Amino acid sequence: MKNIRCVLFVLLAFVLLAGQALAGDVKNLIWVIGDGMGPEAIGFFTQGVRYANLPDYPEKTSNLERMLSGGTWGMFFNNTYDTLVTDSAAAATQMATGKFSRPGAIGQDYKGVSVQNILEMARQKGMSVGVVTDAYVTDATPAAFTAHTQNRQQHMKIARQMINFGPEVIMGGGLKYFSIGENEKLLDKAKAKGYQVVTDKKALAEVTSGKVLGLFAFQALPLTIEMYMRPQIPTLTEQTQKAVEILSQNPNGFILMVEAGKIDWAAHANDAGAWFKEMQNLDTLLGYVLAYADKTPDTLVYLNADHDTGVGAFTYRHIGRKKAMKKTEQGEVLYDGDVDYASFKTYHQFLLQKRSLYNVKGSLKMMPADKLTPAYIQENLTAALGYPVDISGFKNPTDLDGLFKQLDEERGIVWATPSHSSLPVLSVAYGEDADEFSGLYHNTEILPRMKAALGW
Ligand SMILES: [Zn+2]
Structure with a gap:
């Protein structure tokens, strides 16, 4: 018995020492x-x-x-x-x-x-x-x-x-x-x-x-x-x-x-x-x-x-009288109210995007004011984002900074700062x-x- 204890003790000591030696081995x-x-x-x-x-x-x-x-x-x-x-x-x-x-x-x-x-x-x-x-x-x-x-x-x-x-x-x-x-x-x-x-x-x-x-x-x-x-x-x-x-x-x-x-x-x-x-x-x-x-x-x-x-993060927004109703594919009503929660659809939209929005905004800002019509902006956004964008409901669509904010709102994203x-x-x-x-x-x-x- 004494011998076994002795062997166990030596083994334990070895394991502890080996454990210590391992720290610092990178x-x-x-x-x-x-x-x-x-x-x-x-x-x-x-x-x-x-x-x-x-x-x-x-x-x-x-x-x-x-x-x-x-x-x-x-x-x-x-x-x-x-x-x-x-x-x-x-x-x-x-x-x-x-x-x-x-x-x-x-x-x-x-x-x-x-x-x-x-x-x-x-x-x-x-x-x-x-x-x-x-x-x-x-x-x-x-x-x-x-x-x-x-x-x-x-x-x-x-x-x-x-x-x-x-x-x-x-x-x-x-x-x-x-x-x-x-x-x-x-x-x-x-x-x-x-x-x-x-x-x-x-x-x-x-x-x-x-x-x-x-x-x-x-x-x-x-x-x-x-x-x-x-x-x-x-x-x-x-x-x-x-x-x-x-x-x-x-x-x-x-x-x-x-x-x-x-x-x-x-x-x-x-x-x-x-x-x-x-x-x-x-x-x-x-x-x-x-x-x-x-x-x-x-x-x-x-x-x-x-x-x-x-x-930056996903969020929800209150949409007032417009009311949102979200159903499952089987027709079950998930919620019904004035709150629109960001959905997974947004991810599918990101995957279609082809250009940096910073660069798109930059080239739009270079356009002379008479060329910068809502139709022109919508066409450019659709090409950049890779899915049909409808900006007809947006306030002041030719105010480009405001426009990109509204686009994020539609997609359920909020950014607190550009810094x-x-x-x-x-x-x-x-x-x-x-x-x-x-x-x-x-x-x-x-x-x-x-x-x-x-x-x-
Ligand atoms: Zn940094």
Whole structure:
């Protein structure tokens, strides 16, 4: 008996020690940031996949939902040192450095002092590092992981700092900031530092190792809903696959930050159809990174947002004397009153949308007033939305801002703001040491948790 107890004790001690040794075992980190992806962006998309019969999701489960079900959730605040609401620069700075910052600042704390970021720390540990985005590479989020400037608008300076820092992978839009004015010679400098510079999908496919600078658009990549117009641009998922292929060649592991940057842009435009497509773009990316984590030991995927944008959600509206009556297909009356609840029909409408409403509104605003008739507007909206739109009941249909608001009202959507909000946002960790990221925290606490997971 004594011997058995002794063996059990040794086994128990071994299990406990092994459990401790496991924390800090992350070798590869893929950090996906949905820019502007507030809680409703997640609800809006996952619910759409569950209930709207999307042809791409025969099993009605998004990769995002799979990640939520198999991962560890957390929720965090994103306030800066002295503001309740953040911008992308301060948010990414606080996430990448663990220090409180101020809106507009890139890689600097609230006193304006440059602070080390997670990619710089990883470099010291001998890991490979990269940033991928579908905005432009000098935009706030990738910039805060690779540069240090007082102001996010200093794109030229950010581009030069990025090349000097030299991540193995830099991909996204923003060719402009590497090729004109004071940065006219920056691509030559990048090549001298070992970068393979590529500007389209075909050239990217030919890169198999080494360092890569992929600049696939003069400024930002198009919104996902309009990507079909530019087939030579690799998708966010294609860029990420190549980034992982290159970075994973380092036996010391890698850290890759991928930004799905257009969720924010679609929400700034209060364009729910484009918003859905941006979430689907993120979901395709998650399909790839989760599969990579499943087959690659010691890999952590961490998904979060920098802040909410727009506070967009479904709602109901009172329609007065008009009365709404909703019946099931069998004729059973569901409700009968003056309240019109948003229905799943709205999702089907989003799926038909062909253009960004921001761009449509922009081109309508360029039209001379005498050409901008209600009939002309209706024709353009019908083409952009992909289903027949009737604006005959709208008040002042030629007031374009008011018109788009009424359109959202018809579709049961409400947006509180064209800007950012202070809503706390969600994080989901999946894979090795995911449990480091549970509970309620602040974005300055992400880095210490990352360090624990990485065993630093
Ligand atoms: Zn942002």
